[in-house]
Amino acid sequence: MSENIVSVNNLSVSFDYQENFLSKKQKIKAVNNINIKIKKGSFFGLVGESGSGKTTLGRAILGANKISQGNVIFHDDERDFDLTRITAKEMKDYRKKAQLIFQDPYAALSPRMTVRDIIAEPLEVMKITNSRQETDEKVREIASKCRLNLEHLRRYPHAFSGGQRQRISIARALVSNPKFIVADESVAALDVSIQADILNLLKQLQNELNLTYLFISHDLSVVAHVCDIVAVMYLGHIVEMAPSRKLFSNPRHSYTKALLSSIPSIDPENKSTAIELKGEIPSAMDPPSGCVFRTRCPNPTHDCKEGNIEMGLIQVEPDHWVDQCCVNCG
Amino acid sequence: MAHLLEINNLDVKFDTDEGRITAIENVSLSLDQGKVLGIVGESGSGKSVTAKSIMQLNPGNTIYNDTAEIIIDDENVLKFTSKNDLKKIRGGKVSMIFQEPMASFAPAIKIGYQMVEQLMLHKPLDKKEAKNISIDMLNRVGIADAEKRFNQYAFELSGGMRQRAMIAMALSTMPKLLLADEPTTALDVTIQAQVINLMKDIIKEFNMGVIFITHDLGVIAQVADDVAVMYLGSVVEKGPVNEILKNPKHPYTKGLLNALPDINNLDAPLKPIPGNIPSPLDRPSACVFRTRCPNPTHDCKEGNIEMGLIEVEPGHWVDQCCVNCG
Known part of the structure; x- marks a missing residue:
């Protein structure tokens, strides 16, 4: 049995892009040659600015984006799922093992479903439970774990605040x-006082x-x-990766x-x-050759500047x- | 010296289908020229409504109280009714920068045209002069290739650049007062640092007063001279930024500071403020914070x-x- 739950090997994800129907198709590499191993039971952080490929990497691991190169392997107790050649049937199993919590709790919940139905939907879709009674039991169990009031299950999402809604998405x-x-980015849309609550709950x-x-997340203090x-991402690459204390004390x-x-x-x-x-993150359509950070590096060496x-x-x-x-640039 | 801006006893209520909602209650603030007043608070605390009242940008169902005053240059803005009077304020003496720079530019009109248009509305300039001023402003906020950007559309600019262009546009009429409503919230940290430094330089250069609204106490610590902390439509604590952040007296301010993850102290547990911000529809009577107060006294709990x-200390x-609750 492996001590890792996910291994990402030389993963690249590219998207086709065509400016208009006459121009040539281009490939945009959103995620480039990524190697990470996520240990069982760890809280693995991925930071970077918008456009750095954090979400694409996350979605590729969940099998929600096509993998262009490399592979992603999910190590379950009994068997491994290789996401590059997973069958539709295996995918259904995989979905039970790996799940996603979204950023915006206002957009992620259907306004026409009760909280009970929202939380029960995965159970019904994945045919995990056999009877309504069993479903209800599971819903109630997870709802109380996520500190949702059981009376709330009959209500609709509009009746809840941002923090409560995020707890509903977590329960789902x-x-x-x-x-x-x-x-x-599961806490990005929340106020600080509620953000702390959701982080503690997670x-x-x-x-x-x-x-x-x-x-x-893009918020380093939360990640820390x-x-x-x-792992810190920049323009589709991981540029630094370390245990968080090491990273923040000695970047x-x-x-x-x-x-x-x-x-x-916080100290005035x-x-x-x-x-x-200087400047901004370059466009992923036209990344710098060699080291992608060299156009913004405060102190580049000669070789680095040339993209060698x-x-x-x-x-x-x-x-x-x-x-x-x-x-070496320091 | 008279204050640049004085807000006295401002109440703002909205008439809605569900009843009359109190958005702001009894807010009094003042701001001097060349100073930055930060307003912090969670969503729904009335930060933006306060700023919009100054510009009279609140929707038609807004009700102001009779005793409220918003005084700029000895004139009570709330008494303005004619379009001409309002024009003096909106974009003239007061400019506003919004959170989402994409939403504040018209998508189908070139940025340059939008800048020239508003400039000509407020200043007796011809097209060419207005264009020169606009390009000069774009240069000043650090936009490279200003002449080229002048002829582009908002979607062609990146987020940081759009916010810079927005700042250039807001400043081109030389307002006395700038309202910045979460101007850095939608930006990445590295870009946020650039924009904050730019704003600090510009505030110094133009010597204007700024109201800086944000929910980020770190940003406040870096830019503001004074802070007002708002909760559910009321100012619960205000004073010099150093005092408020280092020696907070109100449990809500303390709670906000405790809830903030501190990068220099990773062992400190994150302490959320218990409970949720109440809906404005059932705003607690008397002390609005009493439903979430960690340590309320008896009288306070009863709403007495x-x-x-x-004033606990000067200012x-x-x-x-x-x-008294601690």
């Missing part, structure tokens, strides 16, 4: 008893139900607090350093010393991986 | 104490009910 994701959850459920999370291990990649210094400090006297990155150095992670310390080009 | 700010005002 967990009702099929999955092992692996992708939480895609942690607590992890312990109770033995879950593994892939937690996608909940995740055990963090090696200039992009990670810039991200960390950009978090506005500590006026920000943000390492300002290929991307690739090297291990600088046990478990601490940094892109080989940028480790 | 009226809201009202008292630091806290709601009189909650100052």
Whole structure:
């Protein structure tokens, strides 16, 4: 039995793009040559700016995006699911094991279904339960685990606040008893006071139900607090990956350093010393050759500027991986 | 010196099908030239409604109280009724930047035309002068290739650039007061840092007053001179930014600070504020925070104490009910 629950090997995802019907078809590489292993029971964080490919990677792991190259393997107790050659029947099984929590709890819940029906839907679609009674039992069990009031099950989503709605989405994701959850910006739409509540709930459920999370977020302070291990993405590549304490106390990649210094400090006297990155993330249609970060690197070496150095992670310390080009730029 | 902006005893109510909703109750704020007033609070706390009242941008079902005053240059904005008077405020003395830069530009009109159009409405300029000023402003906010961008549409610009263009447009009429409603919320952190630095420079250069609305206390700490914390339509605490963030007196402000993940202290547990923000339809009577107060006194729980700010230290005002709750 493997200690990892998900292995991603040399994964690339590209999309076809055509500016208009006369122009040539282009390929956009949204995710490029990614290698990650997610350990069972871990809280794996994925950070990066918009357009860095976080969501595409998460969806590829769930089998919701086509994989162009490489593979994703999900290690279940008895068998492995290889997502590059999964059959439709296996996919149904896989869906029970791996689930998704969305960002916006206002958009993710159907306004015409009661909370009970929303949470019960996966059970009915996946034919997990055999009778209505059994379904109700499961719904009630998971609802109370997610700290939803049982009287609320008869109501419609409009009656709930953002935090309560997010708890409903979590209950829906967990009702099929999955092992692996992708939480895609699941607290980004919430107010801070409620955000803390949902993060605590996710942690607590992890312990109770033995879950593994892939937690996608753009908010570094949130990721630092909940995740055990963090990968930083930039333009489809992972540029740095380390246990979160290591990453936040000793970042090696200039992009990670810039991200960390950009978090506005809560102390008014500590006026920000943000390492300002010039310009913006380049378009994925036309990424820089060689090191993708070189156009914004504050301190590039000669070879790096010319695009002579290929991307690739090297291990600088046990478990601490940094892109080989940028480790020298400092 | 008279304040640049003074808001006195402002109540805002909305007439809706479900009844009359109190959005703002008894808000008094003031702002001097060259200063930044930050307004923080959760969604539904009335931050945006306060800003929109200054511009009279609230919808038709809005009811203001008779005693309320919003004074800019000795004139009460709330008494303005004619379009000409309102035009002096909207885009003239006061400009506003919104959260979502994509939604604030018209998608089918070139950015340059939109900038020139509003400039000519407020200033006696011909087209060419207005164009020169606009391009100059775009340059000043750090947009490379300003002349090219001038002739582009909003969708051709990235998020950070759109927000810069929005700032350029808002500043081109040289307003005395800038209302910035969550101007950095939709941006990535690295771009947010750029925009915050840009705004700080511009505020200094133009010496205007700014109301900066955000839910992010970190952003407030970096840009604001004074802070007002709002909860359910009331200001519960206000004062200099240092005082409020380092020595908060109101349990809600303390709660917000505790709920914030601190990157420098990863071992600290995240403490949510218990309960949910009540619906404005059943706004608690008396102290609005009493339904979520971690440590309410007896009188407070019963709703016997009226809201009202008292000065606990020079310039630091806290709601009189909650100052005792700890």
